[in-house]
Amino acid sequence: MYLCLFLFPFFGFLVSGSFGRLFGKQGAAFIATFCVCCSCLCSFVAFYEVGLTSCPVTLSLFPWICVDVVESFWSISVDSLTAVMLVVITTISSLVHVYSISYIKDDPFLARFISYLSLFTFLMLSLVLADNYLQLFFGWEGVGLASFLLISFWSSRLQACKAATKAIIINRVGDVGLALALFCFILIFGSVEYSTIFSCSSKVAFCTFLFCQFKVDILSCIGVLLLIGASGKSAQIGLHTWLPDAIEGPTPVSALIHAATMVTAGVFVLARSSPILEFSPVVLFFVSLVGAFTAFFAATTGLVQNDLKRVIAYSTCSQLGYMVFASGLSQYALGVFHLSNHAFFKALLFLGAGCIIHAIKDEQDLRRIGGLAYLLPFTYSFILVGSLALVGFPFLTGFYSKDAILEFSLSNFSVTGGLCHWFGVISALFTSFYSFRLLVLGFLGYPNGFKSFYKNCHEAPLFIAVSLIPLGLGSLFIGFFCRELFLGAGTPFWANSIFIYPVRESIIEAECAPVILKQIPLFFTVMGAAVSFSFIYHNPIITYRFLFFNQMFRVFYTFLNQRWLFDRVYNESFAKAFLFFGHAISFRIVDKGALEILGPFGIVFIFPGLSKQLISLQSGRVYHNVLFIVYGLGFLLCSPLFYSSNGCFFLISVGCWIVFRVF
Amino acid sequence: MAGTSQQALRVVHLYRAVIRDLQPYTTNRWMWFAEKEKIRARFEANRNMTDPMQIETTLRAGEAEFQKWRHPDPYTTPYLFGGSRYMRNPPMPADGSISMAFDFGREAGTWDPRDTPATGHHH
Numbered sequence: 001m002y003l004c005l006f007l008f009p010f011f012g013f014l015v016s017g018s019f020g021r022l023f024g025k026q027g028a029a030f031i032a033t034f035c036v037c038c039s040c041l042c043s044f045v046a047f048y049e050v051g052l053t054s055c056p057v058t059l060s061l062f063p064w065i066c067v068d069v070v071e072s073f074w075s076i077s078v079d080s081l082t083a084v085m086l087v088v089i090t091t092i093s094s095l096v097h098v099y100s101i102s103y104i105k106d107d108p109f110l111a112r113f114i115s116y117l118s119l120f121t122f123l124m125l126s127l128v129l130a131d132n133y134l135q136l137f138f139g140w141e142g143v144g145l146a147s148f149l150l151i152s153f154w155s156s157r158l159q160a161c162k163a164a165t166k167a168i169i170i171n172r173v174g175d176v177g178l179a180l181a182l183f184c185f186i187l188i189f190g191s192v193e194y195s196t197i198f199s200c201s202s203k204v205a206f207c208t209f210l211f212c213q214f215k216v217d218i219l220s221c222i223g224v225l226l227l228i229g230a231s232g233k234s235a236q237i238g239l240h241t242w243l244p245d246a247i248e249g250p251t252p253v254s255a256l257i258h259a260a261t262m263v264t265a266g267v268f269v270l271a272r273s274s275p276i277l278e279f280s281p282v283v284l285f286f287v288s289l290v291g292a293f294t295a296f297f298a299a300t301t302g303l304v305q306n307d308l309k310r311v312i313a314y315s316t317c318s319q320l321g322y323m324v325f326a327s328g329l330s331q332y333a334l335g336v337f338h339l340s341n342h343a344f345f346k347a348l349l350f351l352g353a354g355c356i357i358h359a360i361k362d363e364q365d366l367r368r369i370g371g372l373a374y375l376l377p378f379t380y381s382f383i384l385v386g387s388l389a390l391v392g393f394p395f396l397t398g399f400y401s402k403d404a405i406l407e408f409s410l411s412n413f414s415v416t417g418g419l420c421h422w423f424g425v426i427s428a429l430f431t432s433f434y435s436f437r438l439l440v441l442g443f444l445g446y447p448n449g450f451k452s453f454y455k456n457c458h459e460a461p462l463f464i465a466v467s468l469i470p471l472g473l474g475s476l477f478i479g480f481f482c483r484e485l486f487l488g489a490g491t492p493f494w495a496n497s498i499f500i501y502p503v504r505e506s507i508i509e510a511e512c513a514p515v516i517l518k519q520i521p522l523f524f525t526v527m528g529a530a531v532s533f534s535f536i537y538h539n540p541i542i543t544y545r546f547l548f549f550n551q552m553f554r555v556f557y558t559f560l561n562q563r564w565l566f567d568r569v570y571n572e573s574f575a576k577a578f579l580f581f582g583h584a585i586s587f588r589i590v591d592k593g594a595l596e597i598l599g600p601f602g603i604v605f606i607f608p609g610l611s612k613q614l615i616s617l618q619s620g621r622v623y624h625n626v627l628f629i630v631y632g633l634g635f636l637l638c639s640p641l642f643y644s645s646n647g648c649f650f651l652i653s654v655g656c657w658i659v660f661r662v663f
Numbered sequence: 664m665a666g667t668s669q670q671a672l673r674v675v676h677l678y679r680a681v682i683r684d685l686q687p688y689t690t691n692r693w694m695w696f697a698e699k700e701k702i703r704a705r706f707e708a709n710r711n712m713t714d715p716m717q718i719e720t721t722l723r724a725g726e727a728e729f730q731k732w733r734h735p736d737p738y739t740t741p742y743l744f745g746g747s748r749y750m751r752n753p754p755m756p757a758d759g760s761i762s763m764a765f766d767f768g769r770e771a772g773t774w775d776p777r778d779t780p781a782t783g784h785h786h
């Protein structure tokens with residue numbers, strides 16, 4: 001069953017990718033979707049078997065890389081953490097496959113799209129099912145590749161190609177960190193397997209080694225490298241710029257990859273590496289800071305974005321920050337719980353946004369839609385559910401994880417915890433603001449679109465609607481049903497999959513915190529909603545006056561709208577320099593210069609040219625022939641001089657040659 | 664109005680650009696209509712200028728003010744250049760005129776052994 005779970009998506013990829021024309025694009029899509037749905041069913045069985053009955057499974061398939069002491073096997077290892085990820089990945093992937101059958105049906109390349117989705121699912125499964133860091137790295141790189149293929153699906157669009165290139169390059173920057181961590185594992189532990197590394201990590205805690213000629217703490221160094229890797233994949237601040245641009249891909253891609261699965265790989269790696277991170281307080285501090293600041297930054301940027309999908313993309317970035325700073329506070333279970341909850345309501349939001357875009361002829365700008373609540377009641381209902389779950393409306397899914405993160409950060413009783421708490425609370429305020437702004441501008445506000453949009457507006461077809469329903473139910477109930485299982489005091493669910501240093505466990509403090517402090521996030525959420533309704537719905541003229549007549553506010557708006565100018569700074573500092581090197585030096589001088597001249601192309605043209613030059617020596621004139629006779633005699637007589645280090649004779653030879661050519 | 668025809672054209676272009684750029688600022692169309700009237704009134708106030716130099720000065724001031732207040736995130740129609748649907752699965756040319764670049768990578772300034780004084784630049 002576990003092999004089926006792992007290989008069904010790969011089979012779907014092969015069928016739809018290789019035999020798309022044989023089965024027809026719809027046929028190929030149905031086969032691949034069926035395969036992923038089977039994998040989803042297997043994942044639920046695995047969740048019951050491994051998670052609920054506490055029977056982890058490890059299948060060692062075949063050896064992969066066995067060099068010296070390093071042995072890496074292709075294996076399938078399922079523990080509680082993996083079981084949760086399996087359910088999330090396969091469920092969201094199945095629903096996205098079903099959604100895509102209808103959403104992309106008019107595209108001539110539906111089969112290729114579905115094959116890419118299945119490939120991504122397979123690679124993501126290989127990432128989470130790994131029992132060693134090398135196999136994880138294979139899946140890690142693979143999902144980056146699949147992300148590139150999917151974002152650039154509409155490769156005729158320049159913007160899509162640029163966004164895909166940006167995504168893969170920034171992911172590669174993070175991958176350098178993960179690769180270096182891999183090398184450290186081999187150096188320090190002599191193994192890449194989780195079991196070896198995690199059981200030995202306590203032995204090397206607070207020991208040092210030389211890294212790039214610097215004496216550093218082993219686990220801190222590895223932790224920082226893992227953080228860099230996680231930051232690239234999970235779009236943390238500094239390596240986040242690819243995520244908003246990734247909306248160039250089709251909406252199902254955004255829902256699957258950039259909301260629910262790929263971006264959570266970083267959080268997964270942090271949770272998986274908990275036995276390493278727990279022995280390095282410095283790294284945990286940085287993880288918390290990075291996560292908290294990402295949550296704040298992304299929330300501020302999402303306030304003033306005008307593209308429907310970009311607002312949701314920044315919302316994703318902000319929620320990933322929550323997950324990461326929860327991990328930094330040693331609440332890995334909470335981070336993974338929020339990961340699973342977030343996957344449902346964020347996928348719901350993205351797919352709902354796709355319904356809107358599909359209904360009104362691909363219009364994505366919030367300023368040109370509006371008044372869709374009566375025209376698209378089904379879509380509106382689900383987006384409302386998703387938005388309420390996102391903002392942490394009491395007793396919906398997001399409430400149980402997001403508010404729990406803020407409670408735990410408050411109960412940490414440290415500077416880091418306090419900082420994370422207030423960053424998180426302010427981010428919650430902004431999250432509420434932009435979520436309700438989206439609802440107001442898209443559904444409740446004045447219709448700003450063209451008349452033809454509203455005349456031809458129609459609700460989602462069957463396949464799209466069917467895929468929204470499970471996500472809606474998940475956004476409503478999953479948090480309630482799974483809270484005690486994941487977060488309950490003394491829960492046996494996680495077993496050995498997550499390690500928390502006993503001193504850092506703070507569940508009792510969180511439970512016993514004053515109730516009034518626990519209501520702070522709710523208060524800020526309500527305030528954000530109220531401000532949003534007030535400024536956007538009731539008094540839009542106030543926002544207009546601020547923006548149009550107040551220079552200071554305008555500068556602030558521009559700063560946030562242009563995403564804190566990160567792209568501008570990166571382009572000016574790094575991109576231009578690397579592009580210059582890549583074109584002027586690497587391409588023109590080396591590739592099309594030296595290598596062309598010295599390579600086959602140059603040889604093909606240089607040697608005939610030289611031959612022609614030599615042929616031209618035979619001019620047929622007597623005095624030329626006499627000169628060559630003299631030259632030859634002189635060469636024979638003076639040839640011993642060649643064995644000396646005196647280069648004069650060589651120079652004389654060259655001089656004769658030049659004289660001959662000139663005259 | 665006794666300005667040049669070019670000035671008249673610039674005035675029209677400026678007016679249309681201002682009205683178009685006003686839309687991203689206003690959340691609702693009725694706000695846009697109201698602000699459009701105010702902008703129109705400002706243009707109408709200068710309708711009876713006759714001195715070309717004065718018209719030029721006013722026009723330049725108006726263009727500078729427009730540049731200063733341009734929206735940082737203007738709206739783009741999806742199917743036009745810069746839009747979200749532009750060049751998504753473009754149709755095949757009806758006459759089949761697809762050109763293939765067989766000489767990929769050749770640029771002006773790079774060495775090409777096929778270039779000779781007789782044949783000239785080969786690119």
